[in-house]
Amino acid sequence: MQDINEFITECDLGPRLNQLAGFFSETAAGKSGVPARKPVVDTRLLPNDALLHRLIELHSRRQGHFDQHYHGSIPYRLEEECRMTHALLRYAQLSSSDVTLYSLGTAEGTMARTLSELSRGKIQSLSCSPNEENYRCFMAFGEPPHAHFFLGPFHRLTKDYLRSEKNLEQFSAGFDFILEDTTFQMYSPNRPKQIEFVAHHLKDDGILLFVEKFRAVDPHDYGGRESQKDFGFKTRYFGVEEIQRKTTVVLSTMHDCEVTLAEMANAIYAYFRYCVVTWNSGNFYGLAASNSEENLRRYLSLMVYPAIPAEYVYEPEPYTELAKWVSG
Template sequence: MRDFSSFFEECERAPRLNELASFFAATAAGQSGYPVKQPQVDRRLLGEDRLLEVFIRLHEQRRGPFDQHYHASIPYRLEEECRLGHAILRYAEDMPGTLNLYSLGTAEGTMARTISELAEGRVESLSCSPNVENHHSFMAYGDPPHATFFLGPFHHLRGDLLRSRADLAKFSSGFDIILEDTTFQMYSPNRSDQIEFVSQHLKNDGLFIFVEKFKSPDVDEYQRRELQKDHGFKARFFEPTDITAKKTTVLTVMNQSEVTLAEMTLAVNHCFQHCFATWNSGNFYTLLASNSLPNIERFMAGLIGPAIPGEYVYADIPCRT
């Protein structure tokens, strides 16, 4: 087995656990970064589907303070979360046994918890966050029987811990789906080691979903999309001073750990044979990777069309990366 000790040391020094820690704690507690109005799902973009509507309704009831900030910050990320949650539920319906889902660094773990509640035993989910405030939000609606929360950063979740802790042992055989939700970009640009480490927990034919913001070799184009995000979307939910303050305190640090889509593709290809982009919103993308093309095709068959106005989309979706 590879020695990841230097990688773990790198993670411990990361912005997410140091200079950005106070931002995440205050936002997760609802003390700052809260939008002036709560983002709501635009159902016109998602179409009609009974399972999807049930997911949206429960998801609305389970959201916490960080969810409100996050979904108000990225154009139509809320609709994408519902789209992915619906697709995972559809994918689980065809599984011969229980689907194991790992939602990596997704604040309160709302999407994973919602999936597990609706699946009624067909999906065992694990969410993780280093913020106790997110754990409090997760537990605010009771301790769900099929959704687990690991209080700690993603690099603390290692194989020996999965095997030794009673509440985590059910995941020791690996995950069928892992979702990394804008987490790696808060630690470092070292996607190769990040993906390789987390992929140890994925089954051989499992799916790895990445939602990330990517930098661009065209700086002007990157900034143009940022301006569109800030003034065309975020301005609906935040005061101009709040948008400027976040750029200064958070985004300038986070941008240093972003990679280009081409660099991400190279890192993904070290571990996986297939990778597709399934969603785009300005500088943000959803990528779906696996060594099993049939499983990718099965997942994408249950994935409804991207729920986002065309002016925010800069890629032909879906496409191979």
């Protein structure tokens, strides 16, 4: 890995903590980017499952300002978050020991907190964000006994720091799951170094989950999917002026930090033997990577079918092995 100090400096100088800092602060505080109505799960797209409905209800009650903006911005991302939460809960139910989750850069940590609460501590979670506004939303319902929060950017969380904090020391041995949720794309396109840095927090048989926006090989494809997202979905929650404002303020900057799926595959397979596409919504994809084929297959087998209309799904479709798609 490049010198750790060089990587830290690269992240410190990234858009997330500089050009985009104001956007994230104002959105997390509910001062801008507020949807016209709160996004709700379309339960018609999900199975009638008691556990799933319980987590949907709790997840809705725990959301803060940024989550509502986020889920109103990406088609059916809310349904996918609940699908992932459901699979992780079922995974923990089948585990003989506690399951640890690190959800990095995920605003107020709604998903991680929901998992820790519903599992009654069977899932021990850690969320992180550099925004105090997100931390305040996380704490708005009281300090949860099994969900923790690191107030800082992902690249400032080290194993030494975990060992030094009594309430976080349990995580220094590594996590069973790590979720990178549209975080890397806010810092730089340096996926090899970002993945290497985060993967050192993962157990040898752990699973690293990604949700990212990717560049398309053909710019026309990328633009078409963006228009579908903006005018087929986002207009349910935001006016055209707000959609254009975000495109100007955020998305043009973020685009410079995006990579293609093929570039992502090269970065992932440098550290993991297996990687499967779990979800797609236009230019956004979900991926699951691991060096344990058994654990990865167990997690995938517990996921209900993706809750998204077919017109938003492109190649490679869910459950495609990323290596086969790239080589094909």
